[in-house]
Amino acid sequence: MYQTVVRFTGEGVVGLGENYSLQMKGITKRFPGVLALNNVDFNLRKGEVHALIGENGAGKSTLIKILSGAHQMDRGEIIINNQKVSIQNPRHAQELGISVIYQEFNLIPYLSVYENIFLGREHMKHKYFIDNKEIKRKTKELLEELEIKIDLDCLVADLSVAQQQMIEVAKALSMNANIIVMDEPTSALGNREIEQLFKTIKKLKNRGISVIYISHRLEELWEIADRVTVLRDGHHVATSDLKAMTKDELIKLMVGRDLTEQFPKRDVALGAEILRVEGLSKRGVLDQISFNLRRGEVVGFAGLVGSGRTELMRCLFGAERFEQGKIYIEENEVEIKSPQDAIKQGIGFITEDRKRQGLMLIRPVKENMTITDLNQFIKRLFIDRRQEEATAESLVEKLRIKTPSLEQEVRYLSGGNQQKIVIAKWLLKNAKILIFDEPTRGIDVGAKKEVYNLINMLVKNGAGVIMVSSELPEIIGMSDRIYIMSHGRITGELTAQEASQEKILKYATKE
Numbered sequence: 411m412y413q414t415v416v417r418f419t420g421e422g423v424v425g426l427g428e429n430y431s432l433q434m435k436g437i438t439k440r441f442p443g444v445l446a447l448n449n450v451d452f453n454l455r456k457g458e459v460h461a462l463i464g465e466n467g468a469g470k471s472t473l474i475k476i477l478s479g480a481h482q483m484d485r486g487e488i489i490i491n492n493q494k495v496s497i498q499n500p501r502h503a504q505e506l507g508i509s510v511i512y513q514e515f516n517l518i519p520y521l522s523v524y525e526n527i528f529l530g531r532e533h534m535k536h537k538y539f540i541d542n543k544e545i546k547r548k549t550k551e552l553l554e555e556l557e558i559k560i561d562l563d564c565l566v567a568d569l570s571v572a573q574q575q576m577i578e579v580a581k582a583l584s585m586n587a588n589i590i591v592m593d594e595p596t597s598a599l600g601n602r603e604i605e606q607l608f609k610t611i612k613k614l615k616n617r618g619i620s621v622i623y624i625s626h627r628l629e630e631l632w633e634i635a636d637r638v639t640v641l642r643d644g645h646h647v648a649t650s651d652l653k654a655m656t657k658d659e660l661i662k663l664m665v666g667r668d669l670t671e672q673f674p675k676r677d678v679a680l681g682a683e684i685l686r687v688e689g690l691s692k693r694g695v696l697d698q699i700s701f702n703l704r705r706g707e708v709v710g711f712a713g714l715v716g717s718g719r720t721e722l723m724r725c726l727f728g729a730e731r732f733e734q735g736k737i738y739i740e741e742n743e744v745e746i747k748s749p750q751d752a753i754k755q756g757i758g759f760i761t762e763d764r765k766r767q768g769l770m771l772i773r774p775v776k777e778n779m780t781i782t783d784l785n786q787f788i789k790r791l792f793i794d795r796r797q798e799e800a801t802a803e804s805l806v807e808k809l810r811i812k813t814p815s816l817e818q819e820v821r822y823l824s825g826g827n828q829q830k831i832v833i834a835k836w837l838l839k840n841a842k843i844l845i846f847d848e849p850t851r852g853i854d855v856g857a858k859k860e861v862y863n864l865i866n867m868l869v870k871n872g873a874g875v876i877m878v879s880s881e882l883p884e885i886i887g888m889s890d891r892i893y894i895m896s897h898g899r900i901t902g903e904l905t906a907q908e909a910s911q912e913k914i915l916k917y918a919t920k921e
Contacts, residue, residue: 429455429456430453430454430455430456430489430492431454431455431456431490431491431588431589431620432452432453432454432477432488432489432490432589432620433452433453433454433488433489434450434451434452434453434473434476434477434486434487434488434489435451435486435487435488435489436449436450436451436485436486436487437449437450437451437452437473437476437483437485437486437488438450438483438484438485438486439472439476439481439483439484440484444814445644446469446472446644447469447472447473447476447483447644448644448645449485449486449645449646450469450473450486450641450644450645450646451646451649452473452639452646452649453649454589454620454622455620455636455637456588456618456620457615457616457617457618457619457620458615458620458621458636458637459611459615459620459621459623459634459635459636460620460621460622460623460635460636460637460638460639461623461624461625461631461635461637461638461639461652462474462622462623462624462638462639462641463624463625463626463628463631463638463639463640463641463660463664464640464641464642464647464664465642465664465665465824465826465856465857467643467812467824467826467827468641468642468643468644468664469641469643469644469645470624470641471593472644473641474510474591474593474622474624476488476497477497477503477508477510477589477591477622478497478500478503478508478510478591479497479498479499479500479501479502479503479508480500490506490507490508490589491588504585504587507585507586507587507588507589508587508589508591509581509582509585509587509589509590509591510590510591510593511575511578511579511582511590511591511592511593511595512593513593513594513595513597514765515574515575515577515578516578517566517574517577517578518566519565519566519567520565520566520567521565521566522562522563522564522565522566523549523553523560523561523562523563523564523566523569523577524542524545524546524549524562524563525545526566526577526581527545527549527552527577527580527581527584528545528548528549528584531584531585532545533545533548546562548584549562549580549584550562552580552583552584553580555583555613556576556579556580556583556610556613557609557610557613558573558576558580558610560573560576560577570603570715570716571599571603571715572599572603572606572607572715575595575599575603575607576606576607576610579610579614583619587619588618588619588620589619589620589621589622590614590619590620590621590622591621591622591624592611592621592622592623592624593624594624594625594626595607595623595625596625596627596630597625597626597627597851599715599880601714601915602714603715604630608633608634611623611634612634623635626850626853626858627881628657628660628661629657629883631652631660632652632653635652636651636652637649637650637651637652638650638652638655638660640660640663640664642663642664642665642666647663647664648663664856665856672859672883672887673862673883673884673887673888674859674862674863674866676866676869676870678706678707678866678869678870679706680704680705680706680707680890681704681705681706681872682704682705682740683702683703683704683740683741684703684704684705684739684740684842684843684874685702685703685737685738685739685843685874686701686702686703686737686738686741687699687700687701687702687726687735687736687737687738688700688735688736688737688738689734689735689736690722690725690732690734690735690736690737691732691733691734691735692721692725692730692731692732692733692898693733694898695718695721695898696718696721696722696725696732696898696899697897697898697899698735698899699722699735699898699899699900700900701893701900701903703843703874703875703876704874705842705869705872705873705874706869706870706872706873706874707869707874707875707890707891708865708869708875708876708877708888708889708890709874709875709876709877709889709890709891709892709893710876710877710878710879710885710886710888710889710891710892710893711723711876711877711878711879711885711892711893711894711895712879712880712882712885712892712893712894712895712914712917712918713894713895713896713918714896714918714919715880717895717896717897717898717918718895718897718898718899719847719878719895720762720847720878721898722895723759723845723847723876723878726746726752726757726845726876727746727749727752727757727759727845728746728747728748728749728750728751728752729749729759731747739755739756739757739843753782753839753841755843756840756841756842756843757841757842757843757844757845758782758835758836758839758841758843758844758845759836759845759847760829760832760833760836760844760845760846760847760849761832761847762847762848762851762878764825764828764829764832765821765828768832769820769828769831769832770820771819771820771821772819772820772821773819773820774816774817774818774819774820775802775806775811775813775815775816775817775818775820775823775831776798776799776802776816776817778820778831778832778835779801779802779805779831779834779835779838780798780801780802780835780838781835782835782836782838782839783838783839787801799816801838802816803816805834805837805838806834808837809830809833809834809837809860809864810830810860811823811827811830811831811834812824812827813827824853824857825853825857826853826856826857826858826860826861827857829849829850829853829857829861830857830860830861830864833861833864837868841873842872842873842874843873843874843875843876844865844868844873844874844875844876845875845876845878846865846875846876846877846878846879847878848878848879848880849861849865849877849879850879850881850884858884862888865877865888877889882911882914882915883911885909885914886906886909886910886911886914889906889909890905890906891903891904891905891906892904892905892906892909892914894914894917894918895918896917896918896919896920901917901918901920902914902916902917902920904917
């Protein structure tokens with residue numbers, strides 16, 4: 411049974427005399443075979459930041475898509491500024507003052523900043539000509555208001571992720587939005603960029619704009635959010651002032667159970683050296699990188715955004731070319747010029763962008779798992795579908811992947827289950843060196859622990875794991891050793907016992 415938890419905080423009883431910008435009552439949405447939302451209530455006060463959290467598949471995205479007009483609800487009502495509305499489509503939602511900043515930005519890379527902000531809503535001159543001068547003037551006003559210093563003529567493709575996010579915020583304000591939804595806004599940001607984002611959100615609050623804030627980084631909620639609503643399995647579980655809750659209470663509400671140990675311990679004896687990198691360099695990107703990895707070991711790579719961590723991993727996997735350096739696998743020098751070369755050497759790569767680089771989103775679960783080693787299923791020029799299905803089914807059970815069937819298209823699965831499928835294909839290939847680049851980005855606290863358990867299982871079976879993460883508690887909690895990078899160089903190395911967030915940040919900011 412699911413029970414709505416109501417806390418009284420001296421601000422009034424919920425539903426009586428509240429100054430709401432949004433009320434969603436009894437929202438129900440069913441997809442084929444799935445009840446995504448079941449009688450869910452959600453409300454948003456004017457000028458507040460309201461966190462919306464839950465495990466992957468809890469119903470957060472469905473609720474937001476109904477609010478944005480992308481989905482139509484089966485039952486329920488939506489009230490905006492005390493007026494009942496029926497949101498027909500995304501354009502209608504925008505007209506009602508609702509703007510959604512998705513985790514994957516809706517920007518055109520090769521248009522300028524000002525062109526992106528007013529795309530589709532250009533000011534016209536004499537009916538037939540776009541008034542670029544007026545658009546630039548309005549864009550300049552918006553950016554100055556948000557204290558964003560970006561060249562108006564700069565192409566979006568040349569901006570950092572943090573800058574692109576600020577452009578999305580400016581675009582929302584240009585639409586006169588009074589309700590802004592931010593979906594995982596800090597997932598690709600470093601500490602400095604997060605600080606700037608939070609300043610911007612506080613400015614939005616001061617203007618009376620309401621923000622729905624979706625994040626799996628629970629520790630940041632107390633810094634930015636006023637209230638929190640928890641969804642679980644399509645049900646509303648709790649709404650509370652954040653100051654009235656602890657992180658452990660929030661986790662228990664999300665997952666319906668206690669997570670006794672955030673980073674599961676492992677007792678694995680380290681084996682022989684499996685990988686050694688010497689003097690790997692790429693002009694302007696990587697400078698004399700040297701490190702090693704042993705069987706049964708998790709080696710973490712930390713650093714600020716732009717430090718070169720991902721570029722290093724892509725070089726190791728053959729997705730990018732390096733100019734100097736040597737790579738040794740089990741003491742033998744190897745040449746890696748392509749991902750095919752890396753795969754042959756037993757290297758697997760769980761990329762930070764699983765949707766664009768790790769999965770075939772419109773293909774079934776089964777095909778995504780078996781794509782790395784189809785040869786084992788080929789008999790007389792044809793794929794043995796029965797053997798392929800049996801193998802995929804065993805991986806689904808082993809990794810506890812939640813999917814209606816093996817034929818389900820991967821794009822419809824939650825982020826946590828998508829990540830497990832990426833891992834599954836490298837388990838099938840029996841990769842002996844696994845690179846995890848931001849392995850828990852965009853997945854919930856329960857799914858994170860399952861990923862950590864999978865990493866422990868891999869090293870217990872003799873693999874070596876390299877983990878890149880921007881979450882310092884994760885790096886410290888999961889790694890045996892940690893290399894810290896800054897400006898394309900390794901600036902420090904710490905054992906798990908030596909490591910602390912302060913020490914890592916000291917090395918990460920080293921010039």
